[in-house]
Amino acid sequence: MRILVCVKQVPDTTEIKIDPVTNTLIRAGVPSIVNPFDAYALEVAARIKDHTPDTSITLLSMGPEQAKNALKECLAVGGDKAYLVSDRAFGGADTLATSYTLTNAIRKLEEMDGAFDLIFCGKQAIDGDTAQVGPEIAEHLDIPQVTYAVEAEVKDGEIFVKRETGDGFEIVAAKLPCLVTVTKPAFDPRFPSIKSKMAANRAQIPTLTAEDLPIDRERIGLKGSPTKVKKSFTPPRKQGGVLIQEADGEAAALKLFAVMSEANFI
Numbered sequence: 001m002r003i004l005v006c007v008k009q010v011p012d013t014t015e016i017k018i019d020p021v022t023n024t025l026i027r028a029g030v031p032s033i034v035n036p037f038d039a040y041a042l043e044v045a046a047r048i049k050d051h052t053p054d055t056s057i058t059l060l061s062m063g064p065e066q067a068k069n070a071l072k073e074c075l076a077v078g079g080d081k082a083y084l085v086s087d088r089a090f091g092g093a094d095t096l097a098t099s100y101t102l103t104n105a106i107r108k109l110e111e112m113d114g115a116f117d118l119i120f121c122g123k124q125a126i127d128g129d130t131a132q133v134g135p136e137i138a139e140h141l142d143i144p145q146v147t148y149a150v151e152a153e154v155k156d157g158e159i160f161v162k163r164e165t166g167d168g169f170e171i172v173a174a175k176l177p178c179l180v181t182v183t184k185p186a187f188d189p190r191f192p193s194i195k196s197k198m199a200a201n202r203a204q205i206p207t208l209t210a211e212d213l214p215i216d217r218e219r220i221g222l223k224g225s226p227t228k229v230k231k232s233f234t235p236p237r238k239q240g241g242v243l244i245q246e247a248d249g250e251a252a253a254l255k256l257f258a259v260m261s262e263a264n265f266i
């Protein structure tokens with residue numbers, strides 16, 4: 001079975017800083033990590049590989065050269081091969097242009113080595129947070145998608161996915177090929193061994209540029225991005241608040257009542 005996992009390198013912080021002029025992320029000086037949901041996606045894929053003979057996991061990332069570090073981390077914990085999609089022409093891409101580019105990279109890899117049975121993505125990237133790229137790739141490829149997965153098992157050409165819903169879990173079955181987006185499961189991603197880390201550090205990661213992909217240049221990068229960020233800002237922190245610290249419950253309730261009446265809430 002051939003599995004592909006999409007991996008995004010993201011800044012190691014949830015306090016994203018935005019360039020006020022270009023409205024894009026300021027990445028300089030911020031350490032980078034593997035998007036945590038992609039690490040979960042890889043672990044779910046690796047568990048399928050553990051139980052399915054002749055399974056390989058290919059990793060794919062779009063980003064600058066330094067994203068190869070994220071791919072190497074993933075090679076150490078279950079990935080077999082990795083590819084980086086990188087070109088200045090891809091810069092400024094919104095989710096549509098990103099998913100279009102990744103889809104064409106997937107097509108290129110399929111042309112080289114055969115079709116993928118399963119494509120895994122994280123539920124969302126912790127910097128962009130849109131959760132759009134996975135479902136968009138499934139649409140571009142015209143394959144089924146299952147979102148919010150926490151566990152997955154492959155049996156007789158079908159994938160059985162336990163997915164989180166608003167009020168619990170459900171099991172969904174889908175025919176392969178299929179794309180699955182993964183949210184936080186009940187288990188942690190595995191740790192690399194010293195041997196697997198050393199092998200990953202030595203791994204050669206090929207780069208696919210715009211020249212290498214069967215793409216329409218009008219649909220990539222800033223040019224191919226219909227989303228325009230008009231303004232971005234950090235909302236001001238909420239100030240003050242009233243702390244009710246009365247000696248007992250009754251006094252606290254009376255104080256709360258007084259505060260709310262004064263503010264015309266009741």
Ligand SMILES: Cc1cc2nc3c(=O)[nH]c(=O)nc-3n(C[C@H](O)[C@H](O)[C@H](O)COP(=O)(O)OP(=O)(O)OC[C@H]3O[C@@H](n4cnc5c(N)ncnc54)[C@H](O)[C@@H]3O)c2cc1C
Pocket residue numbers: 006007008009024025035037038060061062063091092093094095096098099102120121122123124125126127128129130131132133134225227228229
């Ligand atoms: C107008 C505009 C301009 C932008 N310009 C830039 C820019 O110049 N530079 C920049 O870094 N960002 C830019 N962005 C942000 C960029 O569009 C998003 O980071 C990107 O499209 C992914 O969206 P997301 O982070 O919300 O991912 P989500 O949709 O939340 O990600 C879901 C999953 O998709 C997969 N995935 C997402 N992105 C990648 C990737 N790159 N490689 C592999 N897998 C991936 C991962 O598995 C991830 O868990 C711009 C956005 C807009 C709207």
